[in-house]
Amino acid sequence: MKPVPDADTKPYWDGIADGELRLQRCEGCGAAVFYPRAVCPHCFGGPLRWFTATGTGRVHSYTVVHRAFGEFAGQTPFTVALVDLDEGVRMMTRIVGASRGSVEIGMRVQLTVEQIGDADLPRFRPQEAPELQK
Amino acid sequence: MKKRRAAIVGVAESDVGRTPHLTVLSQQALAARAALAEAGLTKDSVDALFTAGAWSWAPTMALAEYLGIQPAYTDGTNIGGSSFEAHAGHAAAAIEAGLIDVALITYGSTQRTSRSRNAPRPAELTAQFELPYGLPMPVGGYALAAMRHMHDYGTTSEDLAQVAVAARQWARLNPRAYYRDPITVEDVVASPMICEPLHKLDCCLVTDGGGAVVIAAEDRWPDVATQPVTILGHGETHTHATISGMPDLTVTGAAQTGPAALRMADVTLADIDVAEIYDSFTITVLLTLESLGFCKPGEGRDFIAGGRIAPGGEFPMNTNGGGLSYTHPGMYGIFLLIEAARQLRGDFAWARQVPAAELALVHGTGGVLSSAATVILGTL
Ligand SMILES: [Zn+2]
Numbered sequence A: 001m002k003p004v005p006d007a008d009t010k011p012y013w014d015g016i017a018d019g020e021l022r023l024q025r026c027e028g029c030g031a032a033v034f035y036p037r038a039v040c041p042h043c044f045g046g047p048l049r050w051f052t053a054t055g056t057g058r059v060h061s062y063t064v065v066h067r068a069f070g071e072f073a074g075q076t077p078f079t080v081a082l083v084d085l086d087e088g089v090r091m092m093t094r095i096v097g098a099s100r101g102s103v104e105i106g107m108r109v110q111l112t113v114e115q116i117g118d119a120d121l122p123r124f125r126p127q128e129a130p131e132l133q134k
Numbered sequence B: 001m002k003k004r005r006a007a008i009v010g011v012a013e014s015d016v017g018r019t020p021h022l023t024v025l026s027q028q029a030l031a032a033r034a035a036l037a038e039a040g041l042t043k044d045s046v047d048a049l050f051t052a053g054a055w056s057w058a059p060t061m062a063l064a065e066y067l068g069i070q071p072a073y074t075d076g077t078n079i080g081g082s083s084f085e086a087h088a089g090h091a092a093a094a095i096e097a098g099l100i101d102v103a104l105i106t107y108g109s110t111q112r113t114s115r116s117r118n119a120p121r122p123a124e125l126t127a128q129f130e131l132p133y134g135l136p137m138p139v140g141g142y143a144l145a146a147m148r149h150m151h152d153y154g155t156t157s158e159d160l161a162q163v164a165v166a167a168r169q170w171a172r173l174n175p176r177a178y179y180r181d182p183i184t185v186e187d188v189v190a191s192p193m194i195c196e197p198l199h200k201l202d203c204c205l206v207t208d209g210g211g212a213v214v215i216a217a218e219d220r221w222p223d224v225a226t227q228p229v230t231i232l233g234h235g236e237t238h239t240h241a242t243i244s245g246m247p248d249l250t251v252t253g254a255a256q257t258g259p260a261a262l263r264m265a266d267v268t269l270a271d272i273d274v275a276e277i278y279d280s281f282t283i284t285v286l287l288t289l290e291s292l293g294f295c296k297p298g299e300g301r302d303f304i305a306g307g308r309i310a311p312g313g314e315f316p317m318n319t320n321g322g323g324l325s326y327t328h329p330g331m332y333g334i335f336l337l338i339e340a341a342r343q344l345r346g347d348f349a350w351a352r353q354v355p356a357a358e359l360a361l362v363h364g365t366g367g368v369l370s371s372a373a374t375v376i377l378g379t380l
Helices: A010-017 A070-075 B024-039 B059-067 B083-096 B125-129 B139-153 B157-171 B185-190 B218-223 B254-265 B282-292 B300-307 B333-345
Strands: A022-026 A048-052 A056-065 A078-085 A090-095 A108-116 A119-126 B006-013 B048-051 B073-075 B102-109 B193-195 B209-217 B229-238 B274-277 B359-366 B371-379
Touching: A010 A022, A010 A048, A010 A119, A056 A090, A056 B139, A056 B193, A078 B139, B006 B024, B006 B083, B006 B218, B006 B333, B024 B059, B024 B102, B024 B209, B048 B059, B048 B083, B059 B073, B073 B083, B083 B102, B083 B209, B083 B229, B083 B333, B083 B359, B083 B371, B102 B333, B139 B193, B139 B282, B157 B185, B157 B282, B157 B300, B209 B218, B209 B333, B229 B254, B229 B333, B254 B282, B254 B359, B254 B371, B274 B282, B274 B333, B282 B300, B282 B359, B282 B371, B333 B359, B333 B371
Parallel strands: A090 A119, B048 B073, B048 B102, B274 B359
Antiparallel strands: A022 A048, A056 A078, A056 A108, A078 A090, A108 A119, B006 B209, B006 B229, B102 B209, B229 B371, B359 B371
């Protein structure tokens, strides 16, 4: 399923196509903002400036999907997670490259952009040697 | 100054289960006619219309025409399954303000017959950040919350299964319930996994069905044929729309709406005789009981253990079998109000009837734990 970028979100999806995760930061209050918006949901100010995130974070929760619909029906089982990015925002994603049963809440993950069908989508895989990462 | 009071004076379901002979409109019309007839009121006495649904771009407008009503007050607020608890609150407020005398709240769905529950939607606006990952909704959102609750508090699948088992025990007392065969904790955890940790029997039914609730101002109560069930307090909120936007995966908006409704009613949780708690999934009930404050966060499993929420238990809850076993036509909240009103009127025979029930707490949850609405109902 292809996401439909819009005026708020096109820079985000352009970033994903370039293999990086672009978020917004509010110059008014300093908060990172996701998903992309025109107005800061924290201080209701702005402006919101785009920056490139580290692409690393932690699994906040996850589920292994055993029954899916439409184009996803043949992909089961797959793991969907909420990831808390190190910049302080939470996003939904898929966890890939982890053996069955190894995904845990709190585990460190890092961005990997994968083309699924005709869409580039952000996924996360277990972070390699986290102690060596800056 | 004394508030002008509002009360539920008529309730009805349309046919529930599988209803290929009905439409979303005919379901609502039949339920509305039955609820008004029970109250001894006519269609022409209705001056406020409430409904929620995705079957029309303007559901109250479509429904009003079908019913032959030109309302003076129209409210199609849709916050998912809890819409009808919100509608009841809105109706009570409008009655208190002197804007209306008689409100009609209805719901109808043919989702089972039309197989519309998982129809594809475009991944636009905020959906572009969720739909492409293939998580089935709403179950996937509740699964993420359940997984986090298990991680934080050690809640187990067996704990959650207790909710489904108790619902089925209540459903055995409800001749209209969709599923009435007894189930065990083992049956629930052995049922097919849908989204870990939620199994098939942790999930609500997918049925057709409709319902109606008639709410009247106190000046009309002498005319009605039923025992009025007063709306003593109400509260509503929504905390997020996408599951990634939920402030805390283990605390719902019930933490705001419960205290607000109780404060308005000037009662406490200890006063509640019967609770009707939206059970879209087993985890929904645990999170709601904790968020309302019936127990501390993480202690929901102890609160429901040992048959406390089953028939004959200390905490009678979901006395019709709930969305897990009675019926669940997409947005179930109207059935919570219907059951609570009947409990407070003493409509049922022994076993299903909660003895001397005078105060009910009704709590709806909608979306992916997104919306919450609480209504406190009492006897006169
Ligand atoms: Zn800001």
